[in-house]
Amino acid sequence: MLINALDHFVILVPDAEAAADQYGLLLGRECDWKHHNPTDGTTTAVFFLGNTSVELLGPSGDGPVGARIREILGDKPGALTTLVFNTDDIHETHYSASRRGLRPEEIIGQSATYNGLTRSWSRFRCGDPLFDDVKVFMLSNTEGVKVVIPPRAGAATRVDHIVLNTANPERTMAAYGAKLDLRLALDRTNEKWGARFIFFRTHDLTIEVVQRLDGSMSAEDKDHLWGVTYEVNDLDDAHTRLTVAGVQVSEVRKGRKAGTRVMSVKSHDLGIPTLLLDNKGER
Template identity: 45%
Template sequence: MITGLDHIVLVCPEIVTGTAVYSALLGRAPDWQSVSGDGGATALFRVSNTALELMAPHGDGPLAERLGEIITDEGPGLKSLAFGTQDIEHAHHRLTRRGLKPHEIIPAESQSEISDETRNWRRFRCADAETAGIKTFLIEHVSGAPEPLDAPEGAVTGLDHIVINTPNPDRAAALYGARLGLDLALDRTAPEWKTRFLFFRTGGLTLEVINRLGEAHDASANDTIWGLTWEVDDLEAAHERLLDGGFDVSELRTGRKPGSRVFTIRNGTLNVPTLFISHDPK
């Protein structure tokens, strides 16, 4: 039913600045940029296994108003998950049966300011109350889906994992595993890190859902999308590129995953905790 994580939405105050920040951070230009008639502007960065969509208010309209309210109330950051499917009607039927109360399927179209090409898709949104407050969509591309540009040296090639904070790990296990049908690959409590980890695999990346142990939690409170770990082929080149670009980055260090090395971007990511990772090919 779900083929992968099609894209993640990052809401930012202004599209030109946001696009410049993420072009520098990811080391690659956007694949698609567009402006909608209802007051929104977008820039899409597609990598091998997903995409990051920046969205910002632009002019007047209902979307500009909604985005402005989100930025005022919550600040910029990661707000939505859009999962891919090849059969939107089947997915809608299944998620209706599973109690996610999906809204109606609607068509959408966008024309790129980069290439003048047009793409078409269909999507629906699940009820926020059923997805622990994270805006969750399913999308089926009809035509014109952008392909990722070639990655320059030191650029991000894919998304290793996305981190979601939850006050209720059992609810998260039911949502992402039983209801959305993602592969639950790990459910592990790590006392040394005071965390319970749930790993869900889909489309070549991991949703890492974490619950902080030893903290007071309201089990009915919403989940939040916390941060991103981007994969690169050459960690040293990426580190040097970001230092040259003025980013505040940590030292290179051994990652938690066997055979991995990482570094942290400390700020300048539009309120998104960000890690870069590379894996030993051996």
């Protein structure tokens, strides 16, 4: 496969405008891009980070995609559903995906304008049932570039990792390792933490596959995206900023990865388990 990086991931939300305000407070950033698709019946709000983007996708008006989002969400505040990988050559990647049995759908070209700037891209979905409940797309940007606004103190700068829960790690390794050709960086079982951890790397972002050993998932349960860890430029500033703004967060604590500190986010997270992390170690 010709994958460069994770272009973005998608969180489905009931109202993209309201979710952008809420998530912007959490990330400490302004929304970088918005567009409305009346044909699909959706509104998109995007935050450009240093190594990927966060796309909030919600229903707006009538349209089949918006109706499907409402059906998926029910009364949930959000759902982390989709990984979109970047490629320089969408046609060659489509051919490769066909050869690898990823069941690629047709390539679709799209374009949108916001604040006088236009972005265009081509994409296709991989329909391989190995991905279970995770929607996987390939995308190539054909016009427009990401403009990342420098973050203020305590703001999110990049995504450290995205967590995917599985009950069948061998199947997941076949999907992301053998078929998508992501680099396997770690495969380790930690009895103390009650899980097997499989790390796939794409550019400088990790997709952390977790098989929990407590039997909470059965062999019939489908793989699903679970949570996100964002890196911030100063965790102490982030803790102060969020606490003052009324966002519920835990105390800062030592992270599992050496030299890191983390805190849990307990509100304004759109229902997605969320950690904030920095690499400054203990003080």
